[in-house]
Amino acid sequence: MAHFAKIENGIVTNVLVVDNAHEADGQAYLNSLGIEGTWLQTSYNANIRRKFAGIGDTYNSVSDRFEPTQPYDSWVWNESEYRWDAPTAMPDDGNDYNWDEATQSWIAV
Numbered sequence: 001m002a003h004f005a006k007i008e009n010g011i012v013t014n015v016l017v018v019d020n021a022h023e024a025d026g027q028a029y030l031n032s033l034g035i036e037g038t039w040l041q042t043s044y045n046a047n048i049r050r051k052f053a054g055i056g057d058t059y060n061s062v063s064d065r066f067e068p069t070q071p072y073d074s075w076v077w078n079e080s081e082y083r084w085d086a087p088t089a090m091p092d093d094g095n096d097y098n099w100d101e102a103t104q105s106w107i108a109v
Contacts, residue, residue: 002026004039005053005066012057012066015042042066050082072101 002023006014016039022029027039042053050065051057058067067077068084075084090097090106097106 003042003044003052004030005042005057005059006035007038007040007059010059010061012053012055012059015053015055072099074101074104 002018002020004016004018004026005012006016016030016035018026018029023041026041030039031037040053040059041048042051043049044052046052049059050063051068053059053066054068056069058069059065060067067082070077070084072084072086074087076087077083078085086099086106087104088106090099096109098109099105100107
């Protein structure tokens with residue numbers, strides 16, 4: 001089975017499964033069913049467009065890939081690690097922490 005993500009304004013809004021018989025023409029097939037829109041293939045093993053697209057993810061049209069949702073406004077994209085990083089590293093003391101955007105700090109749970 002092939003998976004296709006619907007892209008609206010650069011954001012993934014839906015992900016549907018399409019029979020392998022329609023993998024090559026997934027967007028046209030979905031549109032023919034009345035499910036209009038821009039549909040791009042994605043894959044669980046991340047060999048198509050870097051990651052499996054999830055609702056809320058961003059589609060980067062320049063690099064033709066899906067990127068995870070930015071968790072907080074202050075976090076910055078780490079291209080080499082392909083992830084969002086907090087402005088300060090989470091303490092590595094064995095405790096659990098949550099990010100507090102208001103104070104831009106890690107709060108022990």
